[in-house]
Amino acid sequence: MLGINGGELVVIIVLALVLIGPERMPRYAAQLGALVRQGRGMLQDAKTRVDDELGEDFRDVDWSKLDPRQYDPRRIVKEALLDDEPSARRPSAPSGAPATSAPAGAPPAPVVPDGRPAPFDDEAT
Template identity: 30%
Template sequence: MFDIGPGEIGVLIVLAIIIFGPEKLPEIARKVARVVNYLRHIANDAQSTLRRELGPEYADLDIRDLNPKTFVKKHLLEEVQPVIDDVRQDFKDADRGMREDVEDMKKTLAGMNKDVPAAESEGPAPFDREAT
């Protein structure tokens, strides 16, 4: 749910030492661990009660499935996903084909430029200040 990296943990530890002091920190850490354990126990108990009350047909219920984003992805997009994958593959194929065509055109133009003699150098093209 929350992604906390080592940098954030380090900042939290430094802040805790500054705010509470190194003497009280172990006691506070034990209290926080007890609260987290208690909340985890409550969540597991609520989940098991929900499964028991809903009956055996919902025995494989996962609370995360009740998240609307997960629900839509699992139940609605499941049917459409093969079509989406086909469209993505078609776009990739078209992109690959266009890139190959561009490379072929570059090769053709490079070959054509070899056949055309270089124009005589007349200096830079004239510049008209009033035209711009």
């Protein structure tokens, strides 16, 4: 919330109470309440106008499905890789390349032209 922690908020509230004073505090509290009610009314009116202008087609839309915070890139990539082509169509190692014992379903290790496995950089991306 605006980079203010709990202690700073308490200090601001105490300063406001001291500066405004007890005799003017009820008036300002009433003004704040009226402002909040007015803001809620404006928000409700805006929601009503949007619903009216979009029509019946958009009333039953599940907006939570369109929330970008629900997308996990790891899950999306995993699902895309699992739905990929079958292992029979994957390229095989060139002749003379050493056979590696990779787990079933794992993609084959890349091979450089002279038949050695490609170097692996564990710090890359």
